[in-house]
Amino acid sequence: MLRKYDVLTEEQVKTIHEETMKILEEIGMEFEYEPALEVFKAEGQKVEGNRVHFTREFIEAKVKLAPSQFTLHARNPEHNLVCGGDNIIYMPGYGAPFIHDVDGNRRKTTMQDYDNIVKLAGASKNLHMTGGTVAEPQDIPDEVRHLKMLYSSIKNSDKCFMGSAEGQERAEDSIEIASILFGGKDVIKEKPVLISLINSLTPLKYDGRMLGAMMAYAKAGQAVVIASLVMAGSTGPAALAGTLALQNAEVLAGIALAQSVNPGTPVVYGSTSALSDMHSGSLSIGSPECALFISASAQLARFYGVPSRSGGGLNDSKIVDAQAGYESMMTLMAASTTGINFVLHTAGILQYFMAMSYEKFMMDDEIAGMLLHYMKGFTFDEDGMAFDVIAKVGPGGHYLTQKHTRKNHKREFRTAQLSDRTAFESWSKEKLDTNQRANRKWQEVLANYVPPALDEAIDKQLLEFIAKRS
Amino acid sequence: MSELFAELKQAVIDGDEDIVSESSQKVIDQGVNPVDAVQLGLIKGIEVIGEAWKAGEAFLPDVMMSAEAMKVGLGLLEPEIAKLGMSEGESKGKIVLGTVEGDIHDIGKNITGAMFTAAGYKVFDLGTDIKAEDFVVKAKEVGADIIGASALLTTTMIGQKQLVDYLKEHNLRDQFKVFVGGGPTSQVWADEIGADGWAETADEAVELAGRLLAK
Structure with missing residues (x-):
């Protein structure tokens, strides 16, 4: 495994920490949720209206309670995931309201898209879990969307999946559903199975919906990603270091709340901070600034001793083209090589989280596979050094007919799944670009995918619960 | 002077x-x-x-x-x-802006407001989490030409439809042009709910207003 690299010096990390404490002490944050304010009051923090001023002792002590890593359990234990340390978890994009089709046309996301993306993630060798809200099923009424999505995630794959962050009630539904699947609330409290995405409302706020969900999950012992997306220049200062401190304040306050509700709650330090384009105001995530935020977030999470979430195949392009490719590779590579543990949005995202694309999903899956191989680094065992075969072939000659080659290339080399490595003549028969090849590929994968069987009794119970709640 | x-x-x-x-x-x-x-x-x-x-x-x-x-x-x-009892002179038009009920995202709306101001419109920004009724009260008060409703979430977009419905129910639909916008919205959505206009960016919204009010 390659060593993760740092983008900040130790001194700079400390400075960010100090600035963060100043923000939390002097400026404070707003929490639009009475139960959260009650928690902070009980912890002796200064609460005026919705505004909370924190003491550094409180924040630092609470953050220390968060585990440095935890295991997320899947219905197939082979897919259990360790979140933290040197581990990396890839998964699909989250929350996009549109699908961009192969021809660049845009349409609303549907339940069918949700099912399909879960299946593609289930089939992928490179994606470790199926994520959550992989496409907003807009053909399903809002009140029951979370139920249908959870069921699809369970039915169509046996990898880990995410819970709903849409308020306390839907979090509790998610917990009920997970309890049915895993054999009770006590079981999942011991072994977390759900992880959910709690976002701050930058700058320096959390809304009631997110806080309700966060507190419900913390009580049930389920994992939460506590994430901040500062748009430098609009919802944050046009300053990268200042933005980092602002983001850090929001995330640490969220972690402190989760730890106050239930000490030891598995949390992930989350960031997708990026910038506002100064011409359009739009979020821009396929940017070097975003890559810096990703890398610094990994480092800050290491400093606090918690797992990190950021990055992904992030880009601002509208279709699978060169821009989508080069931007996504930069951000996913930054995340992977600087030590991000939980990589939401690894596959499928186009146009700054606005859209999912099946073709982009396949391209990102290939990028993810390339990076997983890259991060393995060099192997220094006997076969890796290959002295004997170098001696055997000697000067001149070639290695193609050596046993060592035949045996070793599968370990040392990765076979491309989507990239075209053929010569000109073969390529020129159809002249397919990445977008077109990916379009064929996902249809092929989907046609061949068989979802792993789900226990019939459990399936029945799940459907009954969903019917009762619908 | x-x-x-x-x-x-x-x-x-x-x-x-x-x-x-x-x-x-x-x-x-x-x-x-x-x-x-x-x-x-x-x-x-x-x-x-x-x-x-x-x-x-x-x-x-x-x-x-x-x-x-x-x-x-x-x-x-x-x-x-x-x-002094004087007249300020004609503005290009008056627009009442806000983010719909249940939604607190306002960057896009603020940008839109600034662009309309820069283009010579009078902008009345109500802020965020605005009920259909409150949009209409303000629009009537100032004699607005356009009501602009913003939404960032797929779950709050419905507030834009509620605005159009509210106007219909109160026989006010032809009094104001309704513009909708925000991340998850689209022309298809605007057509579906019977809004007069949709734009993806603030600039396009200003252009659209120019075209619609010129009619």
Whole structure:
């Protein structure tokens, strides 16, 4: 495994920490949720209206309670995931309201898209879990969307999946559903199975919906990603270091709340901070600034001793083209090589989280596979050094007919799944670009995918619960 | 006097609220015609920034700060104009803006407001989490041409439909043009709920308003 690299010096990390404490002490944050304010009051923090001023002792002590890593359990234990340390978890994009089709046309996301993306993630060798809200099923009424999505995630794959962050009630539904699947609330409290995405409302706020969900999950012992997306220049200062401190304040306050509700709650330090384009105001995530935020977030999470979430195949392009490719590779590579543990949005995202694309999903899956191989680094065992075969072939000659080659290339080399490595003549028969090849590929994968069987009794119970709640 | 107008114009271009405020106060103290101060000072400044924006020379903070500065000036001069029983002169149109009920995201709406201001419209920004009824109350009060409703979430977009429905129920649908916008919205959605206009960006919204109000 390659060593993760740092983008900040130790001194700079400390400075960010100090600035963060100043923000939390002097400026404070707003929490639009009475139960959260009650928690902070009980912890002796200064609460005026919705505004909370924190003491550094409180924040630092609470953050220390968060585990440095935890295991997320899947219905197939082979897919259990360790979140933290040197581990990396890839998964699909989250929350996009549109699908961009192969021809660049845009349409609303549907339940069918949700099912399909879960299946593609289930089939992928490179994606470790199926994520959550992989496409907003807009053909399903809002009140029951979370139920249908959870069921699809369970039915169509046996990898880990995410819970709903849409308020306390839907979090509790998610917990009920997970309890049915895993054999009770006590079981999942011991072994977390759900992880959910709690976002701050930058700058320096959390809304009631997110806080309700966060507190419900913390009580049930389920994992939460506590994430901040500062748009430098609009919802944050046009300053990268200042933005980092602002983001850090929001995330640490969220972690402190989760730890106050239930000490030891598995949390992930989350960031997708990026910038506002100064011409359009739009979020821009396929940017070097975003890559810096990703890398610094990994480092800050290491400093606090918690797992990190950021990055992904992030880009601002509208279709699978060169821009989508080069931007996504930069951000996913930054995340992977600087030590991000939980990589939401690894596959499928186009146009700054606005859209999912099946073709982009396949391209990102290939990028993810390339990076997983890259991060393995060099192997220094006997076969890796290959002295004997170098001696055997000697000067001149070639290695193609050596046993060592035949045996070793599968370990040392990765076979491309989507990239075209053929010569000109073969390529020129159809002249397919990445977008077109990916379009064929996902249809092929989907046609061949068989979802792993789900226990019939459990399936029945799940459907009954969903019917009762619908 | 023309020096004072030039000062106002430059302060709007610079997005300097303090100087706009000082100069506007001078207009009032010295008994200068406040309508002229608006027309030959503030508006001239915002026109310069509007042109620079169109040419791609000005950035978003330039336009937004100029719009804010302009608002400060109007805040001081408008009461004076009313007091003197004068008319401010025609604006291109009046637009009431807000983010729909249940939604608190406002960056896109704020940008849109600034762009409309820069383009010569009078903007009444209600803020976030606004009920259909409150949009309409304000629109009636100011005699708005357009009501603009923003939503960032797929779960709050419905507030835009509620606005259109509310207008229909109260026989007010033909009184105002309804514009909708925000991340998850689209032309298809606007057509579905019977809105008059949809735009993906603030610039496009301003263009659309120009076309619709010209009819």
